[in-house]
Amino acid sequence: MDKITFGTAITCIDGRVQQPIRNWIIDRYGVDYVDIISEPGPDKLLAEGWPSDVAPVRHKVTFSVKNHHARIVAVSGHHDCAGNPATAEEHWAQIRRSVDLIRSWDLPAEVIGLWVNEHWAVEVVEGAARDASRPARP
Numbered sequence: 001m002d003k004i005t006f007g008t009a010i011t012c013i014d015g016r017v018q019q020p021i022r023n024w025i026i027d028r029y030g031v032d033y034v035d036i037i038s039e040p041g042p043d044k045l046l047a048e049g050w051p052s053d054v055a056p057v058r059h060k061v062t063f064s065v066k067n068h069h070a071r072i073v074a075v076s077g078h079h080d081c082a083g084n085p086a087t088a089e090e091h092w093a094q095i096r097r098s099v100d101l102i103r104s105w106d107l108p109a110e111v112i113g114l115w116v117n118e119h120w121a122v123e124v125v126e127g128a129a130r131d132a133s134r135p136a137r138p
């Protein structure tokens with residue numbers, strides 16, 4: 001049996017977003033499971049939060065990547081977010097800043113930014129989505 005593979009997703013605590021994000025990552029990246037790190041309005045937290053608020057998220061992402069060898073880390077924002085009631089344009093800017101921040105952590109994983117729109121469909125904000133035929137990182 002092949003080794004079980006993981007991705008890592010930083011999502012809102014909002015129960016409407018986790019399933020679309022998880023399914024999208026499994027579909028596009030061919031991983032078996034997605035570790036979910038949830039915070040209210042994580043795009044705002046990572047883009048504008050205090051270092052003391054960002055540190056626990058960084059710890060959890062690093063834990064997931066190191067222990068589950070996740071090769072994809074996706075940070076996301078979503079429509080109608082109670083934790084971050086910003087415009088879509090503001091969300092997209094925050095998601096891009098979040099991607100830049102996570103890339104600066106220099107983890108051995110691809111970092112992308114995702115948006116869950118008003119139809120609860122996933123759009124790519126930052127980073128190229130690869131197809132599921134992409135070989136796994138050794």
Ligand SMILES: [Zn+2]
Binds near residue numbers: 012013041078081083
């Ligand atoms: Zn939210």
